[in-house]
């Protein structure tokens with residue numbers, strides 16, 4: 001996997017963020033099994049709780065286009081440490097991406113933290129926990 005390319009795509013996505021309230025831009029890039037890249041940015045709303053994170057925008061965009069098989073996710077923001085996805089995104093990523101998929105967290109200083117989906121949310125609540 002070309003991690004540099006994926007980070008560049010996330011960086012481009014960051015520029016598209018709609019963040020009039022927080023002014024905090026976040027970009028994500030999701031790589032599919034067949035090499036396509038879905039960009040995602042955070043999109044805010046005057047009703048603050050409606051804000052959507054970059055990570056979920058990327059995953060939901062892929063789903064909306066019929067893509068469901070992923071092999072990497074990069075996330076970038078202007079943070080001191082590599083950006084740390086929120087709990088909501090960790091939960092969504094856990095369900096919709098493979099457990100061993102690579103997640104590349106980075107920032108504008110070029111600090112990089114590579115982890116897996118499982119490491120992002122150990123013991124995540126999962127579809128297997130539901131029973132009818």
Ligand SMILES: O=c1ccn([C@H]2C[C@H](O)[C@@H](CO)O2)c(=O)[nH]1
Nearest residue numbers: 022026042051053054084085086
């Ligand atoms: O990993 C993260 C963390 C935060 N945000 C967004 C949500 C909100 O728009 C802004 C401030 O929390 O950053 C993301 O998109 N991804």
Ligand SMILES: [Zn+2]
Nearest residue numbers: 053085086089
């Ligand atoms: Zn989030």
